Amino acid sequence: MLTTIGDKWTLVVIATLVAGPRRFTEIQRGIDGISHRMLAKTLRDLERDGLVSREAHAEVPPRVVYELTPLGRTLLDPVDGLVRWVGEHGRTVLANRARLTL
Amino acid sequence: MLTTIGDKWTLVVIATLVAGPRRFTEIQRGIDGISHRMLAKTLRDLERDGLVSREAHAEVPPRVVYELTPLGRTLLDPVDGLVRWVGEHGRTVLANRARLTL
Numbered sequence: 001m002l003t004t005i006g007d008k009w010t011l012v013v014i015a016t017l018v019a020g021p022r023r024f025t026e027i028q029r030g031i032d033g034i035s036h037r038m039l040a041k042t043l044r045d046l047e048r049d050g051l052v053s054r055e056a057h058a059e060v061p062p063r064v065v066y067e068l069t070p071l072g073r074t075l076l077d078p079v080d081g082l083v084r085w086v087g088e089h090g091r092t093v094l095a096n097r098a099r100l101t102l
Numbered sequence: 103m104l105t106t107i108g109d110k111w112t113l114v115v116i117a118t119l120v121a122g123p124r125r126f127t128e129i130q131r132g133i134d135g136i137s138h139r140m141l142a143k144t145l146r147d148l149e150r151d152g153l154v155s156r157e158a159h160a161e162v163p164p165r166v167v168y169e170l171t172p173l174g175r176t177l178l179d180p181v182d183g184l185v186r187w188v189g190e191h192g193r194t195v196l197a198n199r200a201r202l203t204l
Contacts, residue, residue, distance in 0.1 A: 048198065048199055049195045050194065050195060051195070071194060071195075071198075074187065074190075075187060077183060077187075078180070078183035078184045078186070079184075081180035081183045081184075082180045082181075082183075084180070085176065085179075085180045088176075089173060089177075092152065092173060093151045093152060093153070093173075096151050096173075097150055097151055097152075
């Protein structure tokens with residue numbers, strides 16, 4: 001279970017949906033380095049797990065919006081804890097990595 | 103950064119080291135489905151990031167012990183938040199998944 005939540009992009013996508021519903025392209029723009037294919041897979045998995053809902057609006061061009069479900073929103077606090085950790089310690093980790101990778 | 107912390111096995115390995123120092127084989131036994139190779143890579147990355155330290159004892163047979171560093175221990179609270187989330191909501195997620203995968 002923790003390996004699913006901890007899947008490479010899962011936490012990042014959830015963090016992107018914190019502020020509210022987003023279209024596919026908006027999510028993709030917010031995440032460095034995620035491919036169209038990988039974002040589609042991550043969103044499909046999150047939808048399957050009941051954490052994200054997908055709503056397709058019959059417009060031209062079609063508009064598809066992703067949103068955290070009530071269950072998905074219960075993840076906000078734990079994910080926020082990790083996001084704050086990265087804010088506090090991310091630079092130290094990157095400095096360690098740069099030093100030891102040389 | 104969040105994609106590193108959220109790497110498939112990273113959080114699980116950190117959660118395994120919560121209780122204290124562990125040998126490689128002890129860590130592996132505690133994690134379903136992780137290969138020797140993948141655990142070795144995850145531990146090497148965590149060591150490079152300064153989150154885990156590795157101590158080799160010159161005994162017969164050699165004993166290698168992994169432990170969270172002070173920096174790694176700052177991850178315990180956020181990781182604990184996720185572990186508790188899985189405890190509370192993991193079954194719901196697995197039930198959703200089973201239903202939608204059929």
